[in-house]
Every structure is written in C-alpha cells, then in structure tokens.
Amino acid sequence: xxxxxxxxxxxxxxxxxxxxxxxxxxxxxxGTQVDEQVIAKLARHSIMVVRIMEKIDFATTHFEKVRIxxxxxxxxNAYNICFEEFKKRMEMLVNDQxxxxxxxxxxxxxxxxxxxxxxxxxxxxxxxxVPGEDTLTYAHFLNSxxxxxxxxxxxxxxxxxxxxxxxxxxxxxxxxxxxxNELLWKPERLTFDEYKLIRTHTELGYDIVKDMRxxxxxxxxxxxxxxxxxxxxxxxRLKKEEIDVYAxxxxxxxxxxxxxxxxxxxxxxxxxxxxxxxEKEGYNKYDEFLLRAIxxxxxxxQIGLMVKLNDDSIWEIFVINPAALSRPILKQDNKEFxxxxxxxxxxIVSIH
Numbered sequence: 001x002x003x004x005x006x007x008x009x010x011x012x013x014x015x016x017x018x019x020x021x022x023x024x025x026x027x028x029x030x031g032t033q034v035d036e037q038v039i040a041k042l043a044r045h046s047i048m049v050v051r052i053m054e055k056i057d058f059a060t061t062h063f064e065k066v067r068i069x070x071x072x073x074x075x076x077n078a079y080n081i082c083f084e085e086f087k088k089r090m091e092m093l094v095n096d097q098x099x100x101x102x103x104x105x106x107x108x109x110x111x112x113x114x115x116x117x118x119x120x121x122x123x124x125x126x127x128x129x130v131p132g133e134d135t136l137t138y139a140h141f142l143n144s145x146x147x148x149x150x151x152x153x154x155x156x157x158x159x160x161x162x163x164x165x166x167x168x169x170x171x172x173x174x175x176x177x178x179x180x181n182e183l184l185w186k187p188e189r190l191t192f193d194e195y196k197l198i199r200t201h202t203e204l205g206y207d208i209v210k211d212m213r214x215x216x217x218x219x220x221x222x223x224x225x226x227x228x229x230x231x232x233x234x235x236x237r238l239k240k241e242e243i244d245v246y247a248x249x250x251x252x253x254x255x256x257x258x259x260x261x262x263x264x265x266x267x268x269x270x271x272x273x274x275x276x277x278x279e280k281e282g283y284n285k286y287d288e289f290l291l292r293a294i295x296x297x298x299x300x301x302q303i304g305l306m307v308k309l310n311d312d313s314i315w316e317i318f319v320i321n322p323a324a325l326s327r328p329i330l331k332q333d334n335k336e337f338x339x340x341x342x343x344x345x346x347x348i349v350s351i352h
Contacts (some may be wrong), residue, residue: 001051006042009050011035016051062305062351071116075125078115079142084109087138094177099212106163109145118302119150127260127268136185136261137176144250144257145169151253154297155290165342168221168246169253171214175205175222188334199234202226220244225251228285248287252294255286270351271298272307276326299325306352314352 001016004246013034019027019042027045028038034052042050055068066072086108092098116122126146131139148169152162176184183194189297190198205222217322224247227233229240233251259269259277269277275295283291306316307330315330327340340346 002010002054003049003051005049006039009034009039009042009052010060012249014053016053019047019050022148059114062124066121066124071121072128074115075112075122076129078112079129081143082111083135083138086142087135089136090141090174090177094174094208097208102163102167105145105167108142109149109166109170111287112142113146113149115312119153122146122150123260123298123301127271129261131261134181137173137181140176140257140261141173143261144172144253145176147180147253147257151249151294155293164215164217165246165249167215168218168250171205171209171218172221172247172250172254173201173205174208175201175203178204183279199226202235217244217246221247221250223247225254227251229287230284245287248290252286252291256298270348271302271350272326272328276301279324279326295325296322299328302328302351307348308350308352309346310349311346 004013011034015030015032015034017026017030019032022045026043027047033036074302078281086105089098089100089104093100113122113230116125126143129139129143138228145166149167152165157165179197183190183198186194202223202225206219209219211221221244223235224238224243227236227238227243228251229243229248231237231239256274257276259274260271261268275298278286278291278295302317303320304317306314309312315327315332318331319329321327321329321339321341324341330338330340332338338346340348
C-alpha cells in the first residue's frame with residue numbers, strides 16, 4: 001500500500017482502506033475502484049490524500065510477494081547484468097583456456113549479493129529466478145556461488161575460507177560445459193550410457209583447470225564434489241576424510257541448488273521439501289555435521305510462513321522439530337496446533 005495525492009489518482013486504482021468524511025461516515029469502502037466519479041466526490045469532501053493498493057497487496061502467496069517486490073527487482077537487475085559478463089568469461093575459460101581472475105569472480109558475487117539485505121531473502125530471490133533453457137548451466141554456477149556465500153556466513157567461515165568456498169562453487173561443475181546441453185538438461189530418464197557420460201564431467205573439469213594457478217581446494221572440489229562419505233560417489237569412491245572439506249560443502253550446495261531450481265520436467269521444491277529429500281537420503285552420504293547445521297538454518301528461515309497441506313488446510317510454521325526438520329509444528333489462528341511429525345498422512349505441498 002502507498003499514500004497518493006488525490007490529484008495523482010488514476011482510473012483503475014484500488015482504495016486500500018475506507019475513506020471517511022468529517023462526520024466519520026464512510027464515503028468509499030476499502031476495495032473501491034477509482035474512476036472519475038470517485039475522484040470528483042473525494043474533491044467535494046476535500047480529501048487530499050488516499051491510500052491505494054499496490055501489486056504486492058494483491059499477491060496471495062509468499063513467493064508471489066517476493067517476485068513482485070522492489071527488492072527482488074533490484075536483485076534480478078544486478079544478477080542479469082553480471083550474468084552476461086560471467087558467462088562470457090566461463091566460455092573463454094573452457095574454449096580458449098583463458099584463466100579467470102579470482103577477484104573478478106568475487107566481485108561478481110559481491111555485486112549481486114550486496115543488493116540483498118539478508119541471507120534468507122537471497123535464497124528466496126534465487127528460488128524465484130527462472131533462467132532460459134540455453135543458460136541453465138551458467139545459472140547453476142552463479143546460483144551455487146551465491147548459495148555458497150550464504151552457507152559460509154551460516155557456518156562462520158573466515159573471509160579467506162568464504163572466498164575459497166565461493167570460488168569453488170563458481171568452478172566445480174565447469175566440466176559440464178564440455179558436454180551437450182541437451183544431455184545435461186534432458187527431461188527424460190538418462191540411459192546407462194548417457195549417465196556414464198554425465199559422470200565424466202568431474203574429470204573433464206579437472207582437466208580444464210589442473211594446470212591453472214588455483215587453490216588446491218577449488219581443484220579438489222571440481223574432482224570430488226560427487227564423492228560421498230559412505231563411499232557411494234564418483235569418480236574414485238572416496239570416503240569421509242578422504243574427501244576435501246570444500247568438496248563436502250559443494251556436494252550439499254550442488255544438491256540444494258538443483259532441487260530449488262525449476263526444470264522443464266518439475267517445479268522447484270520448497271525449502272522444507274528439500275530438507276525432506278536430504279533426510280530421506282540419509283546423513284551418511286554427506287558430511288553429517290555440515291548437513292545438519294545447514295538444514296537447521298534452512299528450516300529456521302521458514303518459521304512464520306504460511307503453508308498449505310495436502311488436505312488444503314492452511315497453517316503457520318510455528319516451531320521446527322529438531323529430530324524431523326521437514327515436519328514442523330504448525331499453528332492456526334484459533335490456537336490449534338499440529339505436529340507434522342506425528343501425522344504421516346499430511347505433508348506440506350506449498351508455501352502459501
């Protein structure tokens with residue numbers, strides 16, 4: 001809502017609150033659509049300023065409000081400006097072996113993240129970005145780097161450690177640029193041979209940067225980000241301490257970014273749906289300490305949001321269950337509470 005002078009009113013605007021006269025009688029009720037007659041009557045009653053509704057006031061869900069907010073539009077503008085230059089540098093890296101100055105990449109990160117006042121908003125903004133199909137891979141890199149900055153702050157990394165993690169996120173999937181785009185983003189299930197080819201991207205990426213002057217953690221992240229702590233990953237089936245700690249971070253970032261980004265074959269998963277996927281997959285694949293801490297912070301960002309359940313009921317997220325982060329305790333206005341961890345028949349389908 002915003003206040004606007006009567007002289008600036010335009011036909012079609014909607015009054016955001018009741019307009020009353022000197023006798024406190026309602027002249028026009030909230031929701032009245034402005035036209036010439038309305039403006040004329042306001043003038044007769046010497047009403048100089050009224051409050052009208054803005055686009056955001058008509059939004060019904062959390063993410064609709066995010067998408068039309070001024071903050072998101074500023075973020076989107078900064079993101080799009082930086083994206084083209086970043087894409088150009090990555091193409092030069094892969095095609096011409098032209099190294100990228102780390103300062104350039106960190107400046108890209110700062111130019112985008114600095115326009116967002118909080119880490120929670122940054123994750124919400126990324127959730128609402130919809131890249132073109134021909135730029136999905138580059139958006140994946142850039143989004144991962146922005147997520148890396150958030151996680152670095154959450155985990156209280158030093159500025160130097162944060163920089164290495166952000167750079168690792170910019171680089172880790174660079175090998176995918178050596179693979180066909182239609183294979184990377186194929187909506188149908190991959191064949192055995194296609195999946196085998198996709199798995200080569202870690203080694204392809206390593207080959208691109210192995211002779212460049214990059215921090216060893218960045219190079220390790222490229223090669224190891226699909227290794228898993230239980231030994232089920234690739235390319236070398238490494239376990240736990242054999243995996244670089246930055247690669248462990250990147251493994252979580254990679255999975256989170258993939259699940260929260262839209263694909264041609266599915267909608268983005270909500271943050272609590274992402275947590276549910278991680279919990280079902282188990283803590284043995286990822287570094288348990290890192291994953292539990294990160295998922296708890298993600299879950300905490302959802303407190304206070306309204307959610308819709310599969311029975312169409314609407315609730316507020318009230319408390320996060322420490323033992324079941326994706327199954328919070330919910331509250332309704334009538335002070336009724338619902339513990340989702342005790343109701344396997346119910347689940348959150350959307351942020352309302």
